[in-house]
Amino acid sequence: MTAIGEQAPHFALPDTDGAIHEPGGAPATVVVFTCNHCPYALAWHERLMAVAHDYDGQGVRMLAINPNDAERYPRDSTEAMAARVRAGDFDGVPYLRDESQEVAHAYDAKTTPDVFLLDAQGVLRYRGAPDTDHDDPAQNAAHLRAALDAVLAGREPDPAQTPPVGCSIKWRAAG
Amino acid sequence: MHIELLYWEGCPSHPQALADLREAMRELGLDPRSIEVRRIDTDEQAVRARFAGSPTIRIDGADVRDPGEEPYGLTCRIYNRRDGRISPTPDPADLREALRAAMSARAGRTR
Numbered sequence: 001m002t003a004i005g006e007q008a009p010h011f012a013l014p015d016t017d018g019a020i021h022e023p024g025g026a027p028a029t030v031v032v033f034t035c036n037h038c039p040y041a042l043a044w045h046e047r048l049m050a051v052a053h054d055y056d057g058q059g060v061r062m063l064a065i066n067p068n069d070a071e072r073y074p075r076d077s078t079e080a081m082a083a084r085v086r087a088g089d090f091d092g093v094p095y096l097r098d099e100s101q102e103v104a105h106a107y108d109a110k111t112t113p114d115v116f117l118l119d120a121q122g123v124l125r126y127r128g129a130p131d132t133d134h135d136d137p138a139q140n141a142a143h144l145r146a147a148l149d150a151v152l153a154g155r156e157p158d159p160a161q162t163p164p165v166g167c168s169i170k171w172r173a174a175g
Numbered sequence: 176m177h178i179e180l181l182y183w184e185g186c187p188s189h190p191q192a193l194a195d196l197r198e199a200m201r202e203l204g205l206d207p208r209s210i211e212v213r214r215i216d217t218d219e220q221a222v223r224a225r226f227a228g229s230p231t232i233r234i235d236g237a238d239v240r241d242p243g244e245e246p247y248g249l250t251c252r253i254y255n256r257r258d259g260r261i262s263p264t265p266d267p268a269d270l271r272e273a274l275r276a277a278m279s280a281r282a283g284r285t286r
Contacts, residue, residue, distance in 0.1 A: 039188070039253040039263035072218075073250065135262060167251040168185040 001108040004160045008116065008124040009106035013065060013096040016082035021094045023118055026061040028125075028151045030144065031116040033109040033169065035068045036084060037075040040166035041112040043134040045089070047141040048113065051130075052093045055148055065096045067104035068112070068170040076170070104169055111166035117147050117157070125151050128162030176235060176277055179211040183221075183229035186251035188263035192230040199270040203278065221247045228252025232265065232273075235280070239265055239273040 002008050008031075012022045023029040032048055034041045052062040068076040078097050085095050098104050107116055117126035126147035131139035147157035180196060182189035197207035215226045227242035228250045240254060256266045 037253065038251050039261055040251070042253065042261045043263070072248070135260070137260070165187065170250075 002106075002124050004124055004127065006124055008118045008122055009103070010122065011098075011103040011106070013063075013098055013103060015094040015096050016078060016085045019094075021063055021096055023061070023063060024122055026059050027120045028055075028060045028148055029118045029122075030060065030062040030148070031107070031118065032062065032064045033067055033104055033107070033112055033114040033116075034064050035066050035073075035076050035112040035167070035170075036080050037073065038112045038167035040134050044113050044130050044141070044166075047130055047137065047139070048115075048144070049089075049091050049093060051141050051144055051148070053091060054145075055152075058152055060148060060152075062093045063096055064090060064093050065098050065103060066112075067098040067101050067109065069101070069172045071172075073170050101169075101172060109164075109169055111164045111168060113166050114164040114169075115144055117144065117151060119151050126157045126160055127164075128159075129165045132162075134165065176205070176209070176281060177211070177233075178205075178209060178235075178274075179213060179233050181213045181215055181224055181226050181229070181231040181233075183215050183226075183249050183251075185249060186229035186263065188251060189230045192232065192264040195264060195267045196232060196270055199267055199274055202271065203274050205274065205278075215249065218248055221249055230264065232270070234273055234277040237273070237277070239270055 012020050014020055066076055066081055070077040081095050115130055119125050130141040130144045133139050143162055150157040180193055200207045215221050226247055227245040232239045251263055254262045254265045256262050257268055
């Protein structure tokens with residue numbers, strides 16, 4: 001598990017068109033583990049996309065990663081992901097497939113959503129929920145926005161960590 | 176009246192759903208202690224219990240929100256609040272409506 005202040009695991013994952021994306025190359029990168037069928041992920045989705053839009057001008061990147069086992073949960077298949085991208089749900093944010101679940105394991109991701117904020121050097125600066133209440137759009141992803149503002153200003157986010165809230169990641173059966 | 180709440184531990188929504196259900200029952204003069212709470216742990220149990228996701232709430236066998244074609248399995252269920260927001264729990268107004276409908280149906284049968 002990567003602690004706050006440690007180098008986050010590097011990865012290279014395909015989006016729904018097969019293009020490979022890696023974190024980095026930006027003053028900050030938001031890595032969001034998410035999926036298609038979790039009500040928490042869906043409830044927070046627009047707030048997270050608004051963050052991507054609002055911080056795009058400052059060079060911030062967001063990468064959304066679906067790590068769920070699509071064999072047991074077909075609604076998380078690459079085809080279903082592509083349908084959401086085509087429908088405009090991701091507004092330019094790459095929606096990546098973590099087929100092997102290695103990236104989710106490397107980040108010790110727990111839920112969808114689970115948010116990780118990396119600084120320009122790839123150091124983990126924030127991890128947790130977008131804000132305090134999935135049910136209140138007025139929260140506006142306040143935890144993540146505050147963490148981004150801190151990182152972009154060269155400060156330590158406070159809080160740097162909150163408990164992730166959402167559906168458990170659908171891991172493949174062992175063996 | 177038989178009221179049951181089925182849940183899966185992998186979804187954190189059932190405490191809120193249970194609290195909302197208890198509150199709705201109290202408002203309508205029903206005893207919340209009568210709720211049967213059932214945990215679903217396996218895909219096989221989910222199929223047997225017609226469990227389309229956590230939480231599932233049934234009143235006299237009828238789901239408070241028709242799950243439609245949702246497959247049975249260990250997952251979090253998606254509900255819509257009356258204002259259109261996506262939610263992991265039923266709208267409390269839908270719970271009250273379903274309880275009232277069940278109470279009316281029972282009253283009709285006993286007349």
